[in-house]
Amino acid sequence: MKFLNDDERPVRRRRAQVISRRFDRIFTELHNIASFIGRFFKEVFLPPYEFKEIIRQCFEIGVKSLPLISLTGFIIGIVFMNQSRPSLAEFGATSWLPSLVSLAIVRALAPLVTALIGAGRIGSMIGAELGSMKVTEQIEAMEVSATNPFKFLVVSRVLATTFMIPALMMYTMLVALLGAFLNVNANEGTSFTTYFTQVFDAITFLDIFSSVIKSALFGFTIGVVGCYKGYHSSKGTEGVGKAANSSVVTAMFLVFIEELLSLQVITALRYL
Amino acid sequence: MKETQPVIDRSNCVINIRGLEKSFGDLDVLRGVDLDLYKGENLVVLGKSGTGKSVLIKIISGLLKPDTGTVNVLGQEVPKLKGRELDQLRLKIGFSFQNSALYDSMTIRKNLEFPLVRNRRDMTRGEVDRMVEVVLDAVGLSQTINQMPSELSGGQRKRIGIARTLILQPEIMLYDEPTAGLDPITCIDINNLINEVQSRFHTSSIIITHDLTCAKDVGDRVVMLLDGQFQRQGTFDEVFDTPDERVKLFHDYNFIN
Known part of the structure; x- marks a missing residue:
């Protein structure tokens, strides 16, 4: 000893x-x-329900993310199709490309990419916005004018992210599949009808449903993390920067963890 | 300086504080504060930075809870109020923040409308617009109605901040450092505005400041916060008529520098 x-x-x-x-x-x-x-x-x-603010946030979070989501989704479709081709070509199975790409996009890529873009763009926006409101006493100003700042700022944003991330995910799915179609059409000459028939044959209702639910969870996480970090920021402008940064890092980390856990649950459901 | 003598009802105490104590960790900020604010009166709370002046008005408006003591505002014990009751009381208290606290993402019109549309849901669009015009006119900034807060100067932001509190027609106004960070001419404008609010809207006010010119111009009564307690109280001249070195230093520093 x-x-x-x-x-x-x-x-x-x-x-x-x-x-x-x-x-x-x-x-x-x-x-x-x-x-x-x-x-x-x-x-x-x-009550009272902040419908106007929820709709405004849906616009800020959803509609204003469309350009970035469109570009990213489109490129992912093209790149994934391009990178998958050589492996399938070795076995003479390039006709399986639409099925492979649709499974990858619908089950994993679209929800994850949308959530990561959401964490980056929306999480940082919420964290910085609420953080600066906190350090400039705007949240207290709301409170003294008999308005519940938690309901007005937090509840509306979290609901907006929870609704809009699944909607954006569906849009990413569509754009990525279109990007993949352009690639497969240019290389294999696959027609639009044949491509989408193969795409929809490969996926099931559970694939789409689970992706929507997963995305809603990701959206909720992004909203809660952004709001929490912003609402509790301090130390002036330095705190605002930290809140924005921390919102992105924490939300991304949690999204990956949730992806891993949801994968286990969905796989178990699939083989029930 | 005041153009007309204010009507102060000394039989009607709108704020009554007794034995108020507040500390943050090991730091005792307020150590047994007693305060009365009478109807129609402008009360100036003087003190160095960090002496707990802002903490005092945040406790009055229910933003902070005291450790001990009673805080009675318009007949209601503030620390005991919650939810709707506290909101109802807050509608009668206007709080003008040190940095104005205007909502960055809203135009001046939206900033002014905000407390009104959320708390007076029975008002028509026309009535809301009319109230916005009245308070903007009162602070002399009607032309800024469609501008964003970032487009205004510091003095204009202060005025809009005051207008936003006035829109709910409060009985009590709490001003947190209304002249901080402003040039001397704008300070005089703000002082005149505080006096005008008192006479036109018949408010009772607590003005937190370390600016002696502001204290002299707007205060009907002045109290001095030192070491967490009110050490001096009276008219401006009475407060500074003392051999207390701490008080004299405060006076000399302000006026000599």
Whole structure:
């Protein structure tokens, strides 16, 4: 048994204190996030309902993301089709390209790419917007004018992301499949009808349904993380930057975790 | 300076605070504050930065909870109020923030409408527009109605901030450092506006400031917050008629520098 000498004891104690403080911080943060989500579910059902603000946020989050989503989805379709061709060509199975691409896009690529773009564009936007509102006392100004800032700012944004990310995902799906069609049409001469017949033959209702549900979960995560980080930002402009950055990093991390977990659930459902 | 003498009803106390204490961690900010604000009165709270002046008005408006003490506003105990009750009281209190706190993403019209359309749902579009015009006219900025807050100067933003609080026709106005960061001429304009609000809208106000010119121009009564307590109180001249070095230093620094 090794005995610590006098020099080692304080160092070890300090290390233990640092670790203990870190755990404290992590659990406090988890508790705060849980309270934040709890408050969301409490407030979302209570009147007054912020329909106007929800629609405005849907426009900001959904419609204004369309150019970026269109470009990304289109390129993904083309690139994925191009990269898959050599492998299938080795087995003389290029006729399977539409089926392969449709499965990849519908089941994984469209939800994930939309969520990642959403985390980057929408998560940072929400984090920065609420963060700057917080440090410039705009949230307090709302509170003193007898308006519930949580309902007006947080509930509306989280609902908007939860509704719009699945809608954007469906759009990404369509654009990516169109991009893939252009590629397969130029190389294999596959007609529009043949291509889409093969695409829809390969996928099932469960594929689309699970992607929509998954995207709604991603959207909820992006909204909650962005709002939480922005709503609790401090330390002036530095805090706003941190809130925006942290919103993106945390949302992306959580999206990957959720993707992994949902994959297990959907696979289990598929073989029921 | 005030053009007309204000009508102060000393039998009607709109804010009554007793034994108010507030600390943040180890830092004791307010240590037993007692305060009365009478109807129609402009009360100036003077003090150095970081002495808890803003904390005091945030407690009055229910944004912060006190550790101990009673905070009675318009007959209601603020720390005990929640939800709708607190909102109803807040409609009677106007809060002008130090940095104006205008909503960046909204035009001036939308900023002014915001408290009104959310709290007076029975008002028609025409009535809302008319109220917006009235308060904009009161602060002399009718031409800015379709501008964004970022297009305004600091003084204009302060005025719009005050207009936004006036739109709900509050009984009490709380001004947090109304002249901070403004040039001397704009400060005089803001001081005149505070006096005009008092006489035209018959408000009772607490003005938080460390600007002695502002205190002298707008204050019917001045209290000085030192070490978490009100050490001096009276008219402007009475407050500074003291051998207390801390008070004299505050006065000399403001006027000599």
